[in-house]
Amino acid sequence: MDVIIPVLLLFLFLAFGVPVAIAMGVAGAVGLYMAGGVDSLLGIFQTAPYSSVASYGWVVAPMFILMAEFLSASKIINDLFKSAHKWLGHIPGGLAVATIFASGLMGALSGSSTASAATISSSAVPQMKKFGYNPKLAMGVVSIGGTLSILIPPSTILIIYGIITESSIDKLFIAGILPGIITALGFCVVILLWAFIKSEDAPRISPVPFIERIRSLRLLWPILLLLSLVLIGIYMGIVTITEAAGLAAVGSFIIPLVMGKFTFSSFNQALNNSLKTTTMIFTIIIAGHIYGYYLTITQITQKLVNFVAVLDVSKWTIMLFIVLLYLILGFFMDQIAILLLTLPLTFPVAMSLGFNPIWFGIVVAKTAEIGLVTPPLGLNIFVSSGAAKEDIGIAFKGIIPFVLVDVVILLLLIFLPAISMYLPNQM
Amino acid sequence: MNILNKIDSLMFCMAKVSIFICMFLITINAAMRYLFNKPLTGTYEFIELFLMVILVFLSLSYTWKLKGFISITVLFNKFPLLIKNLIYFGIIILGVCFFSLIGYEGYATTVEKWLNNEVSSGVIPWPLFLSTVWVPLGCLMIVLRMFLELVIGVRNIFSIGIRSDIFEMQDEIYSNEELE
Amino acid sequence: NQSNSSSGDSEKITLKVATHTNQEHYSYKIGIEPWMDKVTELTDGKVEFEVYTNEQLGKAKDSYNLVKNKVADISFIVYAQDKMPLTDLPMLPNIYGSAYEGTRAYWDVSSDGGIMLEKAFLPNGIRPIFNFAVSPFTFGTVNEKIENLEDIEGMKLRTSGGLLDLTLNELQGTPISMPVTDARQALERGTIEGIMTSWLSIKPYQLEKPLNYIISNAPLNGWAAFYAINEEKYQSLPQDVKEAMKKASEETVINLAEKINDSEEKVKTSLKEEGIEIYPLEDEQVQKWEKELDPLVNEWISEMEKKGLPAQKVYDEFKKSVEKYKE
Ligand code: NA
Ligand code: NA
Numbered sequence: 001m002d003v004i005i006p007v008l009l010l011f012l013f014l015a016f017g018v019p020v021a022i023a024m025g026v027a028g029a030v031g032l033y034m035a036g037g038v039d040s041l042l043g044i045f046q047t048a049p050y051s052s053v054a055s056y057g058w059v060v061a062p063m064f065i066l067m068a069e070f071l072s073a074s075k076i077i078n079d080l081f082k083s084a085h086k087w088l089g090h091i092p093g094g095l096a097v098a099t100i101f102a103s104g105l106m107g108a109l110s111g112s113s114t115a116s117a118a119t120i121s122s123s124a125v126p127q128m129k130k131f132g133y134n135p136k137l138a139m140g141v142v143s144i145g146g147t148l149s150i151l152i153p154p155s156t157i158l159i160i161y162g163i164i165t166e167s168s169i170d171k172l173f174i175a176g177i178l179p180g181i182i183t184a185l186g187f188c189v190v191i192l193l194w195a196f197i198k199s200e201d202a203p204r205i206s207p208v209p210f211i212e213r214i215r216s217l218r219l220l221w222p223i224l225l226l227l228s229l230v231l232i233g234i235y236m237g238i239v240t241i242t243e244a245a246g247l248a249a250v251g252s253f254i255i256p257l258v259m260g261k262f263t264f265s266s267f268n269q270a271l272n273n274s275l276k277t278t279t280m281i282f283t284i285i286i287a288g289h290i291y292g293y294y295l296t297i298t299q300i301t302q303k304l305v306n307f308v309a310v311l312d313v314s315k316w317t318i319m320l321f322i323v324l325l326y327l328i329l330g331f332f333m334d335q336i337a338i339l340l341l342t343l344p345l346t347f348p349v350a351m352s353l354g355f356n357p358i359w360f361g362i363v364v365a366k367t368a369e370i371g372l373v374t375p376p377l378g379l380n381i382f383v384s385s386g387a388a389k390e391d392i393g394i395a396f397k398g399i400i401p402f403v404l405v406d407v408v409i410l411l412l413l414i415f416l417p418a419i420s421m422y423l424p425n426q427m
Numbered sequence: 428m429n430i431l432n433k434i435d436s437l438m439f440c441m442a443k444v445s446i447f448i449c450m451f452l453i454t455i456n457a458a459m460r461y462l463f464n465k466p467l468t469g470t471y472e473f474i475e476l477f478l479m480v481i482l483v484f485l486s487l488s489y490t491w492k493l494k495g496f497i498s499i500t501v502l503f504n505k506f507p508l509l510i511k512n513l514i515y516f517g518i519i520i521l522g523v524c525f526f527s528l529i530g531y532e533g534y535a536t537t538v539e540k541w542l543n544n545e546v547s548s549g550v551i552p553w554p555l556f557l558s559t560v561w562v563p564l565g566c567l568m569i570v571l572r573m574f575l576e577l578v579i580g581v582r583n584i585f586s587i588g589i590r591s592d593i594f595e596m597q598d599e600i601y602s603n604e605e606l607e
Numbered sequence: 608n609q610s611n612s613s614s615g616d617s618e619k620i621t622l623k624v625a626t627h628t629n630q631e632h633y634s635y636k637i638g639i640e641p642w643m644d645k646v647t648e649l650t651d652g653k654v655e656f657e658v659y660t661n662e663q664l665g666k667a668k669d670s671y672n673l674v675k676n677k678v679a680d681i682s683f684i685v686y687a688q689d690k691m692p693l694t695d696l697p698m699l700p701n702i703y704g705s706a707y708e709g710t711r712a713y714w715d716v717s718s719d720g721g722i723m724l725e726k727a728f729l730p731n732g733i734r735p736i737f738n739f740a741v742s743p744f745t746f747g748t749v750n751e752k753i754e755n756l757e758d759i760e761g762m763k764l765r766t767s768g769g770l771l772d773l774t775l776n777e778l779q780g781t782p783i784s785m786p787v788t789d790a791r792q793a794l795e796r797g798t799i800e801g802i803m804t805s806w807l808s809i810k811p812y813q814l815e816k817p818l819n820y821i822i823s824n825a826p827l828n829g830w831a832a833f834y835a836i837n838e839e840k841y842q843s844l845p846q847d848v849k850e851a852m853k854k855a856s857e858e859t860v861i862n863l864a865e866k867i868n869d870s871e872e873k874v875k876t877s878l879k880e881e882g883i884e885i886y887p888l889e890d891e892q893v894q895k896w897e898k899e900l901d902p903l904v905n906e907w908i909s910e911m912e913k914k915g916l917p918a919q920k921v922y923d924e925f926k927k928s929v930e931k932y933k934e
Contacts, residue, residue: 017503018518019496025525036678043676046532047669050562053483056475057786062446062482063453166662168788237796239457240785246453253450271443275486276495278446282483283496286529293678296663334497377501427792464761464781471768471784544914545689548769550776555689 003298006031010291010341020337021280025287031294044293052286056242058163062278063245064154066270067252068110069277072119073270074256076219080105081123083216090207093195095131096141097188099124103145104184107152108227112277113372117146117380118387125388134201135390137194140398143384144187144406147369150335151180153231154245156281157365160336163285164343167357170234170241171424175358177231178419179366179409186405194401219259226251235427281336288340295344304345305352315353322346323367323414330371334379338371339364362420366410373399431575435488435568442485445478452478469551476547476558484565487526488572512584519577523570530566533559618653620848622840625659625679627667633807634683634739635660637866639834642737642859649851656681674733680840681736685832688769693727693916696925697740697831698770699907700900703929706871709740710864712928713831718856722924726917734841737856738833739863741805742871744771745825747818748801749794752884755892756899765790765802770903774828775803777899787812794818805830806871815878823875824887826897 006027013023032041071077084102088094099120106116121142128138150157153173162169195202230248233239239247256262295301308318325346329338343364350360372380375396385392413419456470490496503514537559539545546552624643628635643656664682665673671687673679688695696702703709716723717735728734746753746764753759760779766772768784775782783799787808793799794817802814809815841849879885888896904922911918 013521014499015502016514016517017498017500018521019498021496022518022522022525023498026521029525029528039677042532043672043678044665045528046536046676047665047672047678049529050480050533050536050559051666051669054475054480054558056471056479059449059453059474059479062479063450066446066450237792237798240789243453243457246450247457249450250454268443271446272489272493274446275439275442275482276490276493279483279486279490280495280497283487283490287525293664296659299657301663332501333499337497337499377499460763460783464763466781466783540689543690548688548692548695550772550782 002031002034003300005034006294014333014337020334020340021283021287023287024284024291024340028287028291028294032290032297035294035297040293040297044290048289048293049286052289053282057169058282060154060169060242060245061156061159061163061281062274063242063249064159065112065156065277066249066274067154067245068112068115069270069274070249070252070256070267071109071223072115073266074252074259074261075266076223076256076259076261077106077109077119078123079216079219080109081120081127083213083220085124085127086208086213086216089205092199092204093137093191093202094205095124095128095133096137096191096195096202099128099141100145100148100184100187100191103142104148104152104180105224106145107149107180108154108231109223110149110154112156113146113149113369114379114383116149117143117384120145121384122387125384125390131205132203134198134398135394136398137191137201138398139384139388139390139395140400140402141187141191142388143373143378143380143395143399144402146380146384147372147406148180148184150365150369150372151176151183151362153177153180153234154248155365156277157335157339157368158361160281160285160339161343161361161364164288164339165347165357165361167361170244171358171427172361173231173241174235174427175362175420175424176365177423179362179413182412182419183366183369183406183409186409187402190401190405222255222259223252226255235423237427284336284340288344291340292344301345301348305348308349309352315355318349318353319355319414322350323363323410326364326367327370327374330367331374332377333371334377335368335371338368356417356421358424359417359420363410363413366406366413370403370406370410373403431568431571435492435572438485438564438568439489442482442489445482445485449474449478449482469549469553472547472549472551472553476553476555480558480561484561485568487565488568491522491569491572512580516577516580519573519580522573523577526566526570526573530563530570533562533566537563620654620844621657622654622680622836623657623659623664623678624681625664625670625673626683626834627660627662627665627670627685628683629661633867633870634832634834637863638737638739638859639681639683641862642834642855645855645858646848646851649854650848654848654851671733674835674837675731677837677840681834681836683832683834684733687731691727691731692911692914693723693918693921694831695770695907696723696918696921697829699904700774700828701743701826701897701904702829702925703740704743704933706740706742706867707864708929708932709742709829709831710738710860710867711932712925713738713740713833714860715928715931716921716924717833719853722917722921726921728835729838732838733835734838735833735835736852737859737863738831739860739867740829740831741807741867743825743829744803744805744827745822746801746803746827747809747814747821749797749817749819751800752820752886753801753822754888756895762801763799765793765799765804767803771803771828773903774900777903778896790814791817803827806874807867809878810874815881815883818883820884820886821878822888823885824893826893826900 009030010023010027013027029041032044081102084098085095088098088101091097103120106120110116124142125138153176155176158172158176159169162172230244234241234244372378381392381395385395452470452474456467460466537556540559541556545555547555646654664679668686670682670684671690674682697709697713703712715721717738751758761781763781763783764775765785766775766782772782785793790802791813875885908918908922
């Protein structure tokens with residue numbers, strides 16, 4: 001009973017729209033009480049909320065969130081697409097390729113894929129439609145482009161994975177770079193094929209003079225330079241990940257300030273949004289810990305690990321099963337909630353089978369990318385459709401070829417761990 | 428509600444100051460270490476003990492007001508208005524329970540640390556009750572806000588009837604307040 | 608699964624044990640594991656244990672609260688200074704000379720009749736079931752050998768914070784706080800010039816790769832930790848179980864004292880084989896360092912006394928025991 005009721009309760013709460021943090025927290029509390037008595041319940045509620053927050057290492061989360069918010073408040077980010085368009089617009093499917101390119105860079109400036117998708121789609125979709133692009137292609141590109149920010153560091157999903165599993169966040173960040181780039185290239189291949197097969201969907205446009213392309217970088221280069229320095233700093237070990245996050249936030253504050261791109265209200269709004277996101281994440285982490293301790297006390301985790309250990313199947317079969325589980329959950333659920341709900345179970349299993357924690361993080365992050373654009377709950381689709389004022393159905397149709405490539409890349413990441421592990425192993 | 432909002436804004440303001448200080452403290456600490464070989468003593472502890480706790484717990488209530496807590500609304504959106512409203516009250520009650528328990532435990536911890544004069548060991552002996560006190564304060568604030576939303580929401584159902592979508596309900600509660 | 612003490616002997620008792628370490632850690636392998644086996648054996652299987660490793664029940668910094676709040680019955684406590692400031696004593700500089708002395712002396716004051724048990728542990732509702740200490744910390748450096756006090760001045764050295772920072776400040780070094788998992792990389796890249804470490808942490812974090820020089824006799828801070836049981840729980844246990852636990856505790860402490868000393872010696876030998884220079888400070892320097900660091904101990908004692916804690920007495924008792932176990 002002390003296993004069934006709290007789990008049922010959790011799914012009931014979630015289905016009825018109870019915020020994930022409250023659902024997990026209350027279900028966990030009921031479970032703790034049933035499995036361990038009132039001492040366990042009160043004991044965990046005394047330690048877990050404070051301990052889940054009071055940690056120097058986790059200040060990376062608010063800092064990278066702050067950086068992204070400053071950059072989007074400064075509107076510098078809006079220039080990104082314009083510039084990419086000027087550089088790449090004239091090649092086949094050029095505007096779409098430029099959008100992917102801009103999304104990749106956005107991914108490096110932002111930890112949140114929805115923020116990235118919203119910004120890009122509001123500027124890129126009207127532009128593509130103006131030049132006669134098929135709305136399906138346009139919507140597909142902007143929706144899928146936003147997902148790049150999950151693998152390309154900084155990444156909220158990878159920070160949360162690092163906090164929950166106590167894996168090194170800097171290694172996770174570095175490990176995400178190559179898979180992120182490969183994913184972006186994969187999307188470009190889809191666009192080129194699309195433009196080749198149905199050239200009427202992506203009309204060619206004439207090149208922009210070189211001097212104008214250079215000029216478009218005027219506002220962007222300081223930020224891009226800052227971001228490259230931060231990444232190189234982490235990779236070379238010159239700064240710790242926390243320092244890198246702090247420096248990135250300060251840089252993203254000062255550069256727009258000097259350029260006169262900040263108003264007080266946009267600055268204030270950036271602080272508001274950062275705190276809102278940070279608090280949302282940490283509330284879920286608190287609840288996730290409470291729920292995780294409940295699972296521990298019932299020894300479900302241990303039993304599951306033992307059960308998997310005696311299964312007569314290869315560890316790859318189990319891994320594929322886990323990945324499939326993530327893809328299925330991704331259809332219906334929020335990506336952060338999925339991580340919090342499942343990692344207390346899947347991570348110990350994956351570790352007991354001898355998989356690498358960093359690699360597992362990248363694989364899980366990749367499934368989160370896919371979950372963001374699959375129906376019925378495809379957060380990125382909603383956001384980009386909303387921002388571009390386009391029909392959701394068109395976006396879901398346009399996304400199909402990109403999702404197929406995503407699945408292929410996911411399989412590549414699973415069976416060629418070197419793609420994720422090459423860079424972190426050099427650190 | 429008005430006083431509540433004022434206190435809440437003040438707390439949220441503290442959270443904003445915290446995140447801002449955090450950013451500069453980390454940077455200055457790193458710079459001092461590389462340039463002058465002398466890091467800022469206590470940065471690590473100050474962020475861990477105070478800034479992190481303040482920036483999360485003091486923005487709890489405001490995050491609720493800004494609808495910042497994520498939930499899964501696929502099924503929820505399909506319900507008729509009356510059910511939505513009832514569920515929303517249920518959610519608030521769960522939230523009140525959850526944050527009350529955290530807040531109460533945080534309060535007990537803080538009192539204990541205060542009575543025992545507990546300090547952190549290290550170069551600067553920070554008083555530890557100042558680190559945990561933000562937990563009960565933040566929780567108290569969000570519980571008060573949720574509780575008032577519940578009271579006003581129930582009263583509105585009886586006086587005005589059900590006519591708002593669930594996501595507009597919060598807004599309505601606050602805008603109705605302005606009228607009073 | 609609430610166990611009940613008063614009813615018959617045949618009833619099984621299950622105790623929850625929590626630790627933040629894994630099962631390979633020495634505190635587990637030669638500490639709690641043999642202790643649990645011994646208790647089960649002495650009680651003919653009446654007492655059983657449910658073990659939660661790897662922070663499954665709570666973070667290392669919450670280890671005290673876990674057992675205090677009865678989330679677990681027994682927990683490995685590495686940090687409880689804010690609740691029981693007197694337990695800081697073994698972590699002060701130059702308190703004991705070796706793991707053996709430290710472990711035995713700490714147990715003398717923490718077991719039945721000991722002053723630390725009466726004045727620190729029991730008032731907080733917990734009772735140590737065994738403890739251990741490692742040899743005092745040392746300095747390991749990459750490029751510059753530390754031979755006298757002046758060498759430390761301004762040197763960036765990694766510490767794990769707390770009292771170690773005080774020591775390093777006193778010696779004019781620059782303490783850098785970072786997770787020990789980052790230390791190797793930081794040493795290799797010159798972010799830090801050296802590290803203040805215990806002998807047993809060197810190999811697990813592969814610090815032997817970047818380090819070239821390690822002092823063999825630095826009179827620095829010691830480090831000790833303990834497993835403890837919730838006192839209420841303990842008192843609710845039948846007399847024969849308590850006896851079994853006492854017996855297991857005595858055995859475990861002596862075993863830990865000897866084995867930790869041995870493994871530290873082994874570490875030293877193997878570090879030498881790998882080409883690391885392990886060198887002693889000259890006697891005159893050791894005295895100079897002690898003179899520099901002694902005020903820290905005195906300050907600590909007077910701080911504690913101001914809070915009404917009998918630190919002087921605890922210190923005296925501890926020191927007396929240390930003398931007893933000096934070879
Ligand atoms: Na990103
Ligand atoms: Na989905």
